[in-house]
Amino acid sequence: MSHRLRFIPGRLVQSIPVAFGVTLIVFLLAHLLPGNAALALLGERATEQSVAALTARLGLDEPLWRQYLLFLGQLAHGDLGTSLTYQLPVTQLVLEAIPVTLTLLLYALVLALLISVPLAALAAFRPGGARDLGVRGFTLVGQGMPQFWVGIMLILLLGVSLRAFPVGGYGDTALEHLYHLFLPAVTLAIAMSPTIIRSLRSSMISVLGSEYVGTAKMKGASGVQLFRGHVLRNAAIPTVSIIGVNLGYLVGGSLVIERVFALPGLGSLMINSIFTRDFPTIQGVTLFVALFVVVVGILTDVVYTLLDPRVDLSRTARA
Amino acid sequence: MRTRFGVVGALALTMALALGGCGAAGSDDGADAGGAPAKGGDLTMARSADIIAMDKTTTFDNNSIRVMEQIMEPLFHASADGTKLEPWLATGYTISDDQLTYTIPLRTDVTFSNGTPMTAKDVKFSIDENTKTGAEGWGFVNAAIDTVTATDDHTVTVKLKYPWAPLIADLSIFSNGVVPEGYGGKTAEEFYTAPVGTGPFVWDGWKKGQSLKLTANEKYWQKGKPYLSSVQWNVVPDANTRKLQVQGGQIDIDDTPDWSSLSSLKASGDVKAETFPSTQIDYVAFNQARAPFDDVHVRRAISYAIDRESLVKAVLFGNGEAANSLLSPGTPYYDKNAGGATFDVAKAKAELAQSSKPDGFTTTLLIASGNPNQASVAQIMQSELKDIGITMEIKQLDPTANKQARLASDFDMTISAWTMDIPDPDQWTSFAVDPQGGSKSAFTSYDNPEVVAINAQAQKETDSAKRQELYTQLQQKTSEDAFLAYLYYSPYVYASTSKVQGFHVTPLGGYLLQDVSKKQ
Numbered sequence: 125m126s127h128r129l130r131f132i133p134g135r136l137v138q139s140i141p142v143a144f145g146v147t148l149i150v151f152l153l154a155h156l157l158p159g160n161a162a163l164a165l166l167g168e169r170a171t172e173q174s175v176a177a178l179t180a181r182l183g184l185d186e187p188l189w190r191q192y193l194l195f196l197g198q199l200a201h202g203d204l205g206t207s208l209t210y211q212l213p214v215t216q217l218v219l220e221a222i223p224v225t226l227t228l229l230l231y232a233l234v235l236a237l238l239i240s241v242p243l244a245a246l247a248a249f250r251p252g253g254a255r256d257l258g259v260r261g262f263t264l265v266g267q268g269m270p271q272f273w274v275g276i277m278l279i280l281l282l283g284v285s286l287r288a289f290p291v292g293g294y295g296d297t298a299l300e301h302l303y304h305l306f307l308p309a310v311t312l313a314i315a316m317s318p319t320i321i322r323s324l325r326s327s328m329i330s331v332l333g334s335e336y337v338g339t340a341k342m343k344g345a346s347g348v349q350l351f352r353g354h355v356l357r358n359a360a361i362p363t364v365s366i367i368g369v370n371l372g373y374l375v376g377g378s379l380v381i382e383r384v385f386a387l388p389g390l391g392s393l394m395i396n397s398i399f400t401r402d403f404p405t406i407q408g409v410t411l412f413v414a415l416f417v418v419v420v421g422i423l424t425d426v427v428y429t430l431l432d433p434r435v436d437l438s439r440t441a442r443a
Numbered sequence: 444m445r446t447r448f449g450v451v452g453a454l455a456l457t458m459a460l461a462l463g464g465c466g467a468a469g470s471d472d473g474a475d476a477g478g479a480p481a482k483g484g485d486l487t488m489a490r491s492a493d494i495i496a497m498d499k500t501t502t503f504d505n506n507s508i509r510v511m512e513q514i515m516e517p518l519f520h521a522s523a524d525g526t527k528l529e530p531w532l533a534t535g536y537t538i539s540d541d542q543l544t545y546t547i548p549l550r551t552d553v554t555f556s557n558g559t560p561m562t563a564k565d566v567k568f569s570i571d572e573n574t575k576t577g578a579e580g581w582g583f584v585n586a587a588i589d590t591v592t593a594t595d596d597h598t599v600t601v602k603l604k605y606p607w608a609p610l611i612a613d614l615s616i617f618s619n620g621v622v623p624e625g626y627g628g629k630t631a632e633e634f635y636t637a638p639v640g641t642g643p644f645v646w647d648g649w650k651k652g653q654s655l656k657l658t659a660n661e662k663y664w665q666k667g668k669p670y671l672s673s674v675q676w677n678v679v680p681d682a683n684t685r686k687l688q689v690q691g692g693q694i695d696i697d698d699t700p701d702w703s704s705l706s707s708l709k710a711s712g713d714v715k716a717e718t719f720p721s722t723q724i725d726y727v728a729f730n731q732a733r734a735p736f737d738d739v740h741v742r743r744a745i746s747y748a749i750d751r752e753s754l755v756k757a758v759l760f761g762n763g764e765a766a767n768s769l770l771s772p773g774t775p776y777y778d779k780n781a782g783g784a785t786f787d788v789a790k791a792k793a794e795l796a797q798s799s800k801p802d803g804f805t806t807t808l809l810i811a812s813g814n815p816n817q818a819s820v821a822q823i824m825q826s827e828l829k830d831i832g833i834t835m836e837i838k839q840l841d842p843t844a845n846k847q848a849r850l851a852s853d854f855d856m857t858i859s860a861w862t863m864d865i866p867d868p869d870q871w872t873s874f875a876v877d878p879q880g881g882s883k884s885a886f887t888s889y890d891n892p893e894v895v896a897i898n899a900q901a902q903k904e905t906d907s908a909k910r911q912e913l914y915t916q917l918q919q920k921t922s923e924d925a926f927l928a929y930l931y932y933s934p935y936v937y938a939s940t941s942k943v944q945g946f947h948v949t950p951l952g953g954y955l956l957q958d959v960s961k962k963q
Contacts, residue, residue, distance in 0.1 A: 159843030163850070165495065166503050171881030172850060177579045211497055211652060217651065276683065284691040291688045292679055294653060386489075386679040388653040395680075396492075396652065401843050 128429050128436050134420060139418040146414040147199075147407055151192050154398075154406050159185045161208035164400040182208050184403075192287040195407060204411070205404035209397070214408035218392060222412065224294060224389035225378055229371065231305050232312035239313055240320040245351065247321070248328035248359075259325070263318035271377055275384045282307060292386035308385040315377060316370055323366045327359040332356075361432050368424025372417045469949035470535055477569065480670045484961035489679040490698035493652055498635040500573045501580035508617050510676065512948060513657055513956050514556075515620030515640030518547060518566065518599075519611050521866040525722065525773045525950030528611050528866060532621055532641060533599075542905055547614075549597040555623055556645045556660045563593035568624040570601075570614070572631075582617035582863070583881075601886060602666045603941035607904040608910060611791055612867035617953075643669040643957035652678055670945075670960035689714055689938050695961065696946065697938040702760045702816075708938050715941060718762050718934035719948040722773040722863035725816075726766070727808070727824070727906045727928040732852050732888040740798035741870025742925040744858065745856075747791035748827050755931050758819045762936065766929035769875060769921045773932075774868050776911050780919035791831045803832025809848055809857040812839040815857045820930060841917060849886045858930075859885070868914055872898050889926035 159276055162178035163170070179185050183194075198205050204214035247259035285290040295304040331337060332355060340354050375390075382391035397405035429435050494507040499515060502508070530536075536547045544558035553561040569590045576582040587607035592600045605611065613619065626634035637646040641664065644657035656675045663669065677694060679685045682701050689697040692712050700708055700716060708716040727745070729736040731900060736742060752763030764772075768781035784790075795801060808824065810817040821837045828835045835856075840848060850855050861871055875885045875895050884890065894917060901913040922926075935948050942962045948954045 157844060158840070159845075159847040163846045164843045169502065169851075170846075172883075173881055175850060181579070200909055212651070213497065220651065276687075279684070279687050279691075283693075284687050287691055291691050291693050291694070292684050293677065384681050384684055386677065386681065386684055388650070388678070392652055392680070399842070 129426060131425070135418075135422045135425075139294045139415065139422075142418060143411055145410050147387065148192070150410040151195065151403070151407055152188075154187055154401070154403050155191070157401065159401055161401040161403065164402075168315075178242060191403075195404070199411075204408040207397070207402055207405045209400045209402045209405070213308050214404045217405060218326060218390070218408050221388060221390045221393045221409075224387055225375070225382070225391065226311055227301060228305055228312070228382070228387065228389060229374055231302070231309035232316060232374065233367070233371070235309050235313035236316040236320060240317045241356070242322060244324035244328060244354075244359075247325045248332060249354070251329050256325075259321060263321050266314055266318040269314070271311060271315045272380050272384050274314055275308065276313055278307050279384075292384075294387055305387075308381045308387060311381055312374060312377060316367075316374065319370060320363060321364055323363045324359055328355055329361050331355050331359045357431060359435055361428065364427050364431065365424055368420055370428075371420045375413055375416060446725060458587065480540050480960035481962055482670055482828065482960070483672050484670075484963060485673045485675065486671050486674045486943070486956070486959060486961055487677060487694045488696040488698055489677045489685045489694045491678075491680050491682070491685075491938075493678045494649070494655055496635065496677075497638050497646075498631065499620050499622075499638075500576040500582070503581075504677075509953065510640070510655060511617050511620065511638070511951050512658070513644040513674065514638050514642045514646060515617065515622055516642045517615050517617065517620050518549070519615040521615055521949050521951050521953070523947060523949060524796070525720075525863075526775050528615055531934045532566075533614075533617075536611060538905065542903075545603070545610060546594070547599045547601065549599065550664065551597050551662045553641050554662050555627075555639050555641055556662055557623075557639050558629065558662060559623060559627070561621060561641055562596045562624075563599045563623045566599045566621055567591045567593045569621045570599075570619055572622070573618045574771055576618075581616065584613045584616055584618065584870075606905065608902060609865065609867040609869045610904045612865040616865050643955075644674060647673065665957060666766075669957040671956065674956055677698070677719045686938070689940060692940060695940050695943050698939040701937060702758065702762060702936070705760060705762065705938075709817045713941055714938055716936060717946075718936045718937045719926055720773045720950050721933065721935045721948075721952065722771045722950045723860055723933055723935075724766055724769075725820075725858065725860040725930040725933060727930065728849075728857050728859055728885060728887045728897040729920060729926060730854055730856065730887060731890075731926065733855060735798065735800045735804060736855065738799045738837075739924060740794045741786065741800060742928070744791045744794035744798060744831060745828065745833070746925045746928040748831050748833075749784075749824060749928055749930070750784065750786040750827060751931055754820055754823060757823060758816050758934050759931065761903075763931050763933040766931050767922075768918045768929065769872070769927070770868050770914070771863075771932050771950075774863055774871070775866055776868050776914035778911075778915045778918050781915070782922040784922070784925060788830060795831055795833075803834070805834040805836070806855045807836045807838045809838050809840065809845060809854040811842045811845045812857075813841065852883065852886060852888065857886075861885075866951065869902055871918060872901070872914075875927075876917070884926070887926050889924065891920065891924055891926075893921050894924070 160179060161182055162175050162184060166174055166178060167212065195205060204218065207214050207217055210217065243259045243262065247256040250256060279291050282289045289307050290304050293304050295301050302324065337354050340350055379391035379394060382389045383395060390413060393405065394409045397409065490506060492506050494510055495504050496502045497511060498553055499511045516532055518531060519528045520531040522529050532553055533547045536545050538545055549563060549566065555561060570585065574582050574585040574588055587603050587605060587610065589602045589604045593599045623639060627639060643660050643663045645660045647656040648660045649655045654675055654677045656673060658673045659669050659671060679688060685697040686700055686704050686708065688694045703799045705716045708714050729742050730739050755761060755763050755765060767783035768778060770777040772901060795803065806819050810821050825835050825837060851859055853939045865872055873880045874882055876889065876898055878884050878890045897913050901910055901917065904910045904913060935952060937948065939946060944960045944962060946954065947958065
């Protein structure tokens with residue numbers, strides 16, 4: 125099967141100019157904003173002299189092109205520069221934030237699948253029935269509710285009234301992480317699941333009506349075996365690409381969720397660094413998010429290829 | 444020679460210590476009614492942003508400063524009401540007749556949290572360290588200091604370049620907090636990643652963007668304190684989340700609840716929302732480098748047109764008071780009869796009629812985006828100014844861009860606020876009225892030589908009755924000139940669970956956590 129994954133190195137090479145393009149755009153956009161990090165750091169009491177002195181010390185008085193070249197030069201050495209706010213390597217800040225965001229996204233994905241697969245199956249086995257209507261109602265409502273609102277409602281119910289889960293924070297141990305991340309992950313999962321359910325439901329309906337499922341049934345396959353071996357695997361193929369696209373969007377959604385739940389992930393780091401005009405950190409985080417979206421794209425293709433023997437992306441790439 | 448504090452001060456301090464008070468919280472001092480404060484417990488506070496750094500000489504943000512103050516202590520301290528100075532690591536001071544030499548005896552029972560005794564050499568090192576930071580740090584507060592000498596183990600002599608009344612107040616600022624001489628053999632950078640001081644708490648750890656923890660200093664010189672085992676500050680940017688966390692009991696104190704949430708917080712049984720008088724003054728600044736704001740009648744017209752009482756109601760939900768002076772009530776030498784403009788539409792119209800723009804004009808007000816208070820003030824002002832014939836557009840820029848515009852004098856009018864770091868009006872008056880103060884008179888380009896001269900005279904005057912006279916004059920003249928339209932004085936507000944005892948905030952915004960305890 126491995127020959128069908130030969131497209132991966134090519135994709136990775138393609139992602140390099142994409143990532144650079146993203147950093148250039150972000151670099152220019154960030155520097156077009158009025159105000160610099162020296163202003164943000166010094167606060168109300170700062171005088172012109174102190175702002176000028178700090179601006180010079182931080183290298184922000186250099187011409188833009190030189191600042192960008194400096195950034196690229198550092199990047200070539202695997203160095204993302206130093207955070208202007210924290211005076212720490214950006215790589216360190218980003219590496220500390222990544223596990224939080226990644227755990228949150230994976231957790232949300234798992235929960236979304238736990239919600240979506242049974243609901244989609246429930247709806248698909250009797251299309252038009254009461255259960256189907258109920259599930260479709262859920263997807264409508266789920267899609268209509270803004271994420272931050274769902275988050276706040278969950279906090280009010282499970283965090284404040286029942287005190288079952290903490291309101292924000294990240295905890296110290298792996299178990300605590302799972303406990304602390306439960307509410308934000310559910311919030312993201314609720315946002316994610318309507319799309320997954322719809323896609324799974326419609327492809328399950330078409331798979332269930334297909335000849336090969338009929339054949340499998342005649343051969344005596346039934347219940348879980350039929351569902352897992354024939355229905356789910358085939359119905360999952362279009363859903364995988366939908367999940368892939370959604371994960372990219374979810375990185376954006378997690379910016380809001382991380383803020384509501386006070387999570388020290390990439391989203392919080394990004395928002396903070398924008399407010400404080402911490403250019404190296406803005407660039408570093410953006411670079412990682414861009415790479416993340418590219419990698420998710422590649423992984424989606426990998427899963428797609430593995431699920432469907434008819435797909436060979438190395439050939440399409442060459443054609 | 445005149446003696447301040449001296450023996451009397453030391454006695455008073457000892458008594459205060461014996462009573463378990465030490466000038467912080469007055470009647471509600473860490474204890475339940477009738478009982479001793481509970482020992483132990485971990486206090487968790489939530490606030491909107493993380494610290495930036497622990498270097499007390501170059502860090503300007505309040506979040507960092509509040510943490511430093513628990514670790515490193517200065518020689519003097521502002522009283523609980525913020526209007527007086529009390530001896531802290533010093534026991535008092537004497538001034539020479541020429542006003543140029545201050546002799547400061549130190550406490551002999553103070554050790555750093557690492558066990559080393561604190562001596563005059565450490566104090567000299569710490570003040571010099573701050574002075575050296577120059578333009579980039581807080582060095583300007585020590586500008587009047589010529590030399591600091593460790594006369595003996597427990598006496599420090601400070602020689603001044605010129606008479607400078609705010610000296611003791613300057614020595615009470617966190618950036619003059621005492622650290623071990625030579626950073627105990629470390630580099631400054633190494634030292635400030637985990638600073639050591641004489642304060643009630645010891646550096647524990649910092650998870651960037653997440654939380655910061657301090658633990659109790661077992662060797663603290665105020666015996667029996669601190670009551671708490673540890674203090675932790677969590678970063679929770681969302682105000683609503685902070686409110687829910689304090690209601691859910693996940694945190695003990697929410698450091699800045701929204702004004703709009705106060706009544707609902709007060710209604711939820713287990714949470715109290717407390718306000719503390721502050722030195723904050725919110726104001727509208729007029730850019731005098733631009734017409735027509737170089738015209739005093741225009742400025743006065745706008746000042747009279749603002750209904751401050753309704754601002755207090757609409758913006759602060761009734762918590763706070765209308766501002767009537769350049770100084771705030773929590774600042775020494777505040778004069779409540781300073782003559783700041785009050786709401787009077789007839790007077791506003793009369794002033795405008797006398798001005799260079801008798802028929803009104805069109806102008807802009809710069810505010811910071813994402814600041815609901817400034818947005819409300821701006822909208823109310825917009826309709827009030829319309830009544831006297833001025834069309835005002837509201838211009839929003841995000842906080843950093845907003846600062847940039849002010850620094851570049853690129854605005855007509857703007858809303859801003861000030862809080863004090865030392866219990867002496869000079870820090871603010873020099874910034875606000877002295878064009879040489881480094882900020883073009885709080886970015887307004889205001890320049891009244893008479894006011895500048897009064898300010899300079901007040902800096903040299905050590906007699907407090909005479910200083911009061913000078914600052915009263917200064918407040919009256921600045922009110923007449925209306926170079927700022929004062930808006931309101933807003934208190935600090937903190938929401939906490941009923942378990943928290945003895946939490947008190949001074950008008951300077953600082954809090955002494957050694958006096959806080961937590962009911963188990």
